[in-house]
Amino acid sequence: MIQTRELTKHYGSLAALNRLTIDIGAGEVFGFIGPNGAGKTTTMKILSCLIKPDRGTASVAGFDIAKDADQVRRNIGYMPDFLGVYDDLTVDEYLQFFAAAFGITRKNRTAIIGQVLELTDLIFKRHELVDSLSRGMQQRLGVARVLVHDPKVLFLDEPASGLDPRARIEMRSLLQELGKMGKTLLVSSHILSELAEMCTSIGIIERGTLLYSGSIQDAYERTRQRSESGERIGVTLETSGTSASLIAARLASDERIAKAVGDDTARTVVIDIKHIAAGEGGMSHHFIIESIIAAGGRIASFQPEQVRLEDAFLKLTTGAVQ
Amino acid sequence: MSEAATPQPASTAALSIKRSARGPRFVGGLPGPVFAKDVWILGKRPSTGWIRLIYSLLLLAIVALTFFVAMDGDRYTPYGSQGIAARLQSSQGVAPTVTIAIIWSQFVMLTIIGAALGAPAISDELRAGSLATLLTTPLKATQIILGKLLSRMVELAILTLIPLPLMLALRSFGGVPAPNVLMMVGLCLTVGMLAVQIGIFFSIRFKRAAAPLVMTVLVLALMVMALPGILAALGQWPALQPFQGQLQTAGAILSPPWMLMMNTATLMNEGGFPGMGNLTALSLASIGATLAWWFIFFVLSCFMLRRVMRTEDRVKTSAVALQAPTTSSSSATPAPQATATTEPPAPRRKRRAWGVQAGSSRAVSDAPVLWREMQQPILGRKWMAWTLGVIITLALLFVYYMSGLDGIQIGVAIVGVIVWLLFAAVTTTASISQEREGRTLDVLLTMPIAGRDIVWGKFMGGLRKLWIGPAVILLHLVISGCFSNVTRFFLEPIDTLTEINRWRGVWTPDYVHPVVLILMPIILLGPIAFLAASGVWLSTITKRSTTASICNLAIALVIWLVIPIFLAIFTSGFMRGGSEELVTLWLMPNPVMLTASAIDGSDESFRMLGEGFKFEGPEHFDVGFLGFLFAVCAFCGMYLFAAMFFLRSAARRIAAGTGRSA
Known part of the structure; x- marks a missing residue:
């Protein structure tokens, strides 16, 4: 659905994009991750035909951004990071404005606007001035606007920025809903935990260079591979039984375990399993449990630590761009 | 946990020192x-x-x-x-x-x-x-x-x-x-x-x-x-x-x-x-x-x-105050306003502009940019319109009272034309720059709208907001023309000439002829459209609306003031003899000069509408009414042509940047 090949863009001597190549399939929810100034917004603006790349090609929904810009516009919805609104219009007029721009007939507009307002939970604000809406509502109105012409692809630049926690949760569920509707979403965000919950794939970009592009699971796997240990497991022991330090010493002697640290006060043992062992899947945990029990320990809780998107981001970007 | 203040990191301290060293110092x-x-x-x-x-x-x-x-x-x-x-x-x-x-x-x-x-x-x-x-x-x-x-x-x-x-x-x-x-x-x-x-x-x-x-x-x-001026005029008061x-x-x-x-x-x-x-x-x-x-x-x-x-x-x-119950309250029960604390206070309700009705929405036309521009209030708020209306009325009444209605037609009309042209030059540049400043331009440019639709909508919107000036000028001409003629007809002794005129049903000497009411809109349309178009064009070039306003003002001043002055100085200094036509030719399409010629000409040629329409300048060309009408229409066409050129260029600029059709 979205393809870029060697996209390059310079602002003076600054390389905003450096040979960016990505492929996003239909129906994917693609999270675009990177620090400020990494090139996320530039990519979105190029794909929305707002600026031209210096080099490279890109196509959206099968249309080349250079040759079929009008067709690209009809198939995309772009929501910028800071949503400017026409403060002299009501919510309904605002959406009508964009519906008319997309050539939707007057007859169909009312029904379509009603639907998108229902979806974005703004129907009760239909005849209010846009300027009177809160920031969260204005962001939702931005989403409503990009849905008016039912595009196949949505580019959402920091859709949750500046929102309070409640509005952020609402925005996240709205985007998840859009993903379920089969839209292809390219979402940039700084809040990685949110992207992890709703994205099917991610791209990590830094200083204009794409460092990673693929599924989230693959990113986690790579993170594990890059780390010395494959997986970290936290074990809490019951008060009775062998001390945590003794158990840790016993576990450390096992060749499949990279490191084991025991805390007698907290009665916890943190175990880092070697990557090869972690690769053995579910079996990898059994030998630990067996070892602890054999050492006389009584397990109160056993918690394998999940790799988070933040970890993946840090691991995949460390030292990648000089 | 130590409560000791953490020292400022070296890098931050260095940065602040560097910044203060770079920035201007003050005593x-x-x-x-x-x-x-x-x-x-x-x-x-x-x-x-x-x-x-x-x-x-x-x-x-x-x-x-x-x-x-x-x-x-x-x-x-x-x-x-x-x-x-x-x-x-x-x-x-x-x-x-x-x-x-x-x-x-x-x-x-x-x-x-x-x-x-x-x-x-x-x-x-x-x-x-x-x-x-x-x-x-x-x-x-x-x-x-x-x-x-x-x-x-x-x-x-x-x-x-x-x-x-x-x-x-x-x-x-x-x-x-x-x-x-x-x-x-x-x-x-x-x-x-x-x-x-x-x-x-x-x-x-x-x-x-x-x-x-x-x-x-x-x-x-x-x-x-x-x-x-008011103080000087007050001095005339008995x-x-x-x-x-x-x-x-x-x-x-x-x-x-x-x-x-x-x-x-x-x-x-x-x-x-x-x-x-x-x-x-x-x-x-x-x-x-x-x-x-x-x-x-x-x-x-x-x-x-x-x-x-x-x-x-x-x-x-x-x-x-909203956050207080959760942050400072010692009560063990969780605050029921948990959601309220996360919601920022609702923004103050915006006063509605003219035409926007509470609880209802208007139907947007199929040309949305043009529609929105046409819906924009001309003077923002009601109080602004009323204030301006009152100021204009008082100013006109004051001028009429102090100077009488006789002989002030040209003066007031010229001041009105100058003020309105300056106003047009400054206000029409806000169109695209405002979208940029309001951060709505990116969204607008992702729409499949042709560049000409955007530019045309903005141009028409700019033009629409400028009808008040010409209307006031025409109103002044109607008032000063009609009332003074009525006065002359009924209150002053009737001489033979006036008697003949009354019999002929034509206008009285030294007063505004009704043809001025036809000429003035044509005279003003061209320059105002020209400035509105150049304003739109400039707003596609400059980032800030003030820069565009200044540039548009400069265009107006250069064409209608600076070049004639330079030409006058140049011709008087370097081209002695037979070169004053150059200045007159340049001044011909000048809206201020055309206004003066129209009112003055109608004043003199009331009888036959055949003579007296002179182009102002060092050299006078008497062209008669029909010749003047033709010239005024030609100049209007010239300005409109230039306006179209600007609009086309603006549409191309928008199209070139975003790969859309112009």
């Missing part, structure tokens, strides 16, 4: 960080460099032309070949001429630049959202306003100093008394300062810089031109005639341009203004009066900003 904490920041930012802006460059080049061009014309003119004077003494004497006359040219150019440019620098001062902060941050600091309103003002005064001072070496060099020619020059430069600088302050005052109220700029220009024009001299002096003091004219006359040895008193004292009084105006606007600006600060405070207090 004893004055004028403050706002000044330091603004001086730094203004100095870095490319537009500042452009302003300085264009200002210098314009001054250089004016000086060069004035100098060479003044020197070259000697060849044609009778004493030009009469020996060294006569030539030396004429050379002495060059210095005052050039000095005056510099000072008047400075006056015009510093006033415009001052307004342009002041207008975005606070509105830029409002739009960027940084004013709220600024208001959270312990800075007082006075410090903020003073910082803004002084940082801009630095720029004005630099511009004032640019021609100083030249003016000092000119003194070597002799004939340029230092006190006069100092007074005149002082007047220029204080008017520039006042323009900055008025700009800052209005920028507190508006998010977009174009509106404060327009308001500043209008208020300045009222203050330095209308107010002295009850106030004993104080006529004092009122005239007061009017002159309140009007720096009037004071500059008096100084100019003195420098050119054309005699002073008898009965007005000592010129130096008057000039000082004028500087003092301008500073007094500045102080009034300074206090008003501080007062207004303080109000904004109080509003911000109220919003903050209400937010804290």
Whole structure:
């Protein structure tokens, strides 16, 4: 659905994009991750035909951004990071404005606007001035606007920025809903935990260079591979039984375990399993449990630590761009 | 856990030291960080460099032309070949001429630049959202306003100093008394300062810089031109005639341009203004009066900003009050307002503009950009429209009362045309720049709308907002024409000629003929459409609406004022004999001249509508009514053609950047 090949863009001597190549399939929810100034917004603006790349090609929904810009516009919805609104219009007029721009007939507009307002939970604000809406509502109105012409692809630049926690949760569920509707979403965000919950794939970009592009699971796997240990497991022991330090010493002697640290006060043992062992899947945990029990320990809780998107981001970007 | 204060990281400390070393320093904490920041930012802006460059080049061009014309003119004077003494004497006359040219150019440019620098001062902060941050600091309103003002005064001072070496060099020619020059430069600088302050005052109220700029220009024009005019007119009133001299002096003091004219006359040895008193004292009084105006606007600006600060405070207090139960309450029960704490206080309800009804929405047409522009209120708020209406009515009534309806048709109409053209030049540039400043342009450009649809919508919107000016001018012509004719018909003794005219059913001599009501809309349509189109074009080029406004104003001034003046100087200096047609030809499409010709011509040719329509200028061409009508239509067509050119270029610019059809 979205393809870029060697996209390059310079602002003076600054390389905003450096040979960016990505492929996003239909129906994917693609999270675009990177620090400020990494090139996320530039990519979105190029794909929305707002600026031209210096080099490279890109196509959206099968249309080349250079040759079929009008067709690209009809198939995309772009929501910028800071949503400017026409403060002299009501919510309904605002959406009508964009519906008319997309050539939707007057007859169909009312029904379509009603639907998108229902979806974005703004129907009760239909005849209010846009300027009177809160920031969260204005962001939702931005989403409503990009849905008016039912595009196949949505580019959402920091859709949750500046929102309070409640509005952020609402925005996240709205985007998840859009993903379920089969839209292809390219979402940039700084809040990685949110992207992890709703994205099917991610791209990590830094200083204009794409460092990673693929599924989230693959990113986690790579993170594990890059780390010395494959997986970290936290074990809490019951008060009775062998001390945590003794158990840790016993576990450390096992060749499949990279490191084991025991805390007698907290009665916890943190175990880092070697990557090869972690690769053995579910079996990898059994030998630990067996070892602890054999050492006389009584397990109160056993918690394998999940790799988070933040970890993946840090691991995949460390030292990648000089 | 240690409570010891964490030392500042070395890198941060180094950065702050580096920053303070780079930024401008100020003594004893004055004028403050706002000044330091603004001086730094203004100095870095490319537009500042452009302003300085264009200002210098314009001054250089004016000086060069004035100098060479003044020197070259000697060849044609009778004493030009009469020996060294006569030539030396004429050379002495060059210095005052050039000095005056510099000072008047400075006056015009510093006033415009001052307004342009002041207008975005606070509105830029409002739009960027940084004013709220600024208001959270312990800075007082006075410090903020003073910082803004002084940082801009630095720029004005630099511009004032640019021609100083030249003016000092000119003194070597002799004939340029230092006190006069100092007074005149002082007047220029204080008017520039006042323009900055008025700009800052209005920028507190508006998010977009174009509106404060327009308001500043209008208020300045009222203050330095209308107010002295009113005082002079009041002196004519029988009850106030004993104080006529004092009122005239007061009017002159309140009007720096009037004071500059008096100084100019003195420098050119054309005699002073008898009965007005000592010129130096008057000039000082004028500087003092301008500073007094500045102080009034300074206090008003501080007062207004303080109000904004109080509003911000109220919003903050209400937010804290909402959070209080969860943050400070010792109650064990969870606060039920958990959701309320996360929601920021609802924004203050915006006052609705005209045409927007509560609880209902209008149907948008299939040309959305055009539709929105057509729905925009012409004068923003109701109170603005009413205020403007009342001011215009009072001004017209005052003029009619003081001068009578006889013989003021041309004067009022010309002032109206000039004011409205300036207004058109400044306001029409907001179209695309406003979208950019409001951050709505990106969204608009992702729509599959052709460039011409966007540009046409913006152009028509700009044009629509400008119908009031021509309407007022026409209203004035109708009132002054009809009422004076009625008076003449029924109240004055009927002579034979009037009797014949009444019998013929034609208009009375010396009054406005109804054909002017047909000619005036055609005369005004072309230039206004031209300025609206050039405004749209400029707004696609420049990032800021103020820059676009200044550029559009410059286009209007160059075409209708600067080029004729240059041509007049050039032809009188270099092309003696038979070259005045050039100036007349250039002045022909000038809307001000056309207005004068239309009213004057209809005045003289009422009988047959066949003669009397002359084109104003050094050479008069009498073309008759039909010829004049044809010419007016042709000029209108010419302006519209140029407007189309600008619009096409603007559409292409939009299309080129976004790969859409023009």
